[in-house]
Amino acid sequence: MSVLVFLVTAVIVPILVGEFTDWLPWFAERMIAAAARTMPSAVRSRYVEEWLAELEDVPGKLSKLVFAARVLVRAPVAAAAIRGVPANGTGNASADLVKALSDLALYPATTSGLRIDYAFDSVPSLPVPVVVALQAAATEALRNVAHHAEVNEARIHAIGDGRGGVSVTVADHGRGFDLNIVPLNLGLTRSIQERIIEAGGKSAIKSAPGRGTVVELSWSPAGLTRQRGSARLSSSS
Amino acid sequence: MGFRMTLQTIAVLRVLQDHPHGEHYGLEISRAAELPSGSLYPILARLERDGWVTSEWEELDEHEAGRRRRRYYRLSPDGIVWAQQALGAALKRVSSRPTQAPRPGLAGA
Numbered sequence: 001m002s003v004l005v006f007l008v009t010a011v012i013v014p015i016l017v018g019e020f021t022d023w024l025p026w027f028a029e030r031m032i033a034a035a036a037r038t039m040p041s042a043v044r045s046r047y048v049e050e051w052l053a054e055l056e057d058v059p060g061k062l063s064k065l066v067f068a069a070r071v072l073v074r075a076p077v078a079a080a081a082i083r084g085v086p087a088n089g090t091g092n093a094s095a096d097l098v099k100a101l102s103d104l105a106l107y108p109a110t111t112s113g114l115r116i117d118y119a120f121d122s123v124p125s126l127p128v129p130v131v132v133a134l135q136a137a138a139t140e141a142l143r144n145v146a147h148h149a150e151v152n153e154a155r156i157h158a159i160g161d162g163r164g165g166v167s168v169t170v171a172d173h174g175r176g177f178d179l180n181i182v183p184l185n186l187g188l189t190r191s192i193q194e195r196i197i198e199a200g201g202k203s204a205i206k207s208a209p210g211r212g213t214v215v216e217l218s219w220s221p222a223g224l225t226r227q228r229g230s231a232r233l234s235s236s237s
Numbered sequence: 238m239g240f241r242m243t244l245q246t247i248a249v250l251r252v253l254q255d256h257p258h259g260e261h262y263g264l265e266i267s268r269a270a271e272l273p274s275g276s277l278y279p280i281l282a283r284l285e286r287d288g289w290v291t292s293e294w295e296e297l298d299e300h301e302a303g304r305r306r307r308r309y310y311r312l313s314p315d316g317i318v319w320a321q322q323a324l325g326a327a328l329k330r331v332s333s334r335p336t337q338a339p340r341p342g343l344a345g346a
Contacts, residue, residue, distance in 0.1 A: 046308070056305055058264065067275075071275050078279040099243065128323050129324070
């Protein structure tokens with residue numbers, strides 16, 4: 001009996017594992033080849049060569065397989081991008097706030113494990129730095145909900161103002177706090193607030209004990225000129 | 238309307254912009270931008286199609302080096318300017334001339 005156990009654990013299993021892992025790189029290369037076949041014929045050989053070179057650089061047989069699988073899954077998207085019509089006016093970049101905020105829910109680390117209830121209404125396309133600042137501020141607000149509100153749910157609402165601007169609220173029904181006692185920067189760290197202001201936006205917090213907390217973030221194209229005016233005023237005083 | 242840009246695209250542009258004359262290959266860009274490797278190639282393909290990014294083969298004797306040559310990506314001259322605008326400078330320009338929205342020279346126009 002013990003001889004059989006010895007045979008299985010010390011001989012047969014290692015052989016099978018060795019056999020399996022020896023096959024992994026072969027599978028990975030087959031997947032890269034399959035991925036390249038979905039690309040337009042003009043660039044097919046380039047991508048085979050490019051991806052095989054990348055595959056070589058991925059350490060570990062299992063990681064190679066994961067890499068190849070990811071490339072295979074996304075190859076149709078790359079092919080569609082190459083076949084698509086080139087975009088013009090690319091320097092005047094805008095970004096999609098709805099997608100940026102929705103993407104937060106994909107990563108438990110950024111939402112601090114909260115369940116998020118979204119509502120979007122006529123959100124306009126916005127300059128990239130504005131979207132980046134709003135997304136970072138919303139992430140920070142969620143972190144505060146998770147740490148202080150004692151709830152596991154938050155709401156994010158984004159509403160366009162019809163004039164190219166937007167207002168984003170991050171709200172919870174949690175513990176709330178007295179704004180007179182707790183430092184005002186609890187809801188939004190200083191750096192986030194600065195980024196919002198730098199992007200021409202504003203932030204505000206509403207809360208009361210037992211009444212939950214609402215963080216309001218807003219941006220409008222007109223805010224840029226106002227901000228510039230006030231900056232000049234404060235520097236001259 | 239301009240170009241809709243995802244945060245992943247911004248992350249890729251940041252990596253390329255940090256060393257505009259460096260030699261960046263896919264795996265390295267996806268690590269630096271913290272993107273899953275599969276997601277990177279559609280982004281690079283689109284940036285290349287639209288003229289933001291160019292790519293070329295590494296000059297390498299594969300037999301001597303014992304590895305395959307890599308495909309290197311970098312921002313195009315236009316791409317360097319567009320990336321700067323996309324990643325923040327565009328906004329400052331708007332605020333200095335509030336009545337006039339920036340309309341930079343277009344690649345295809």
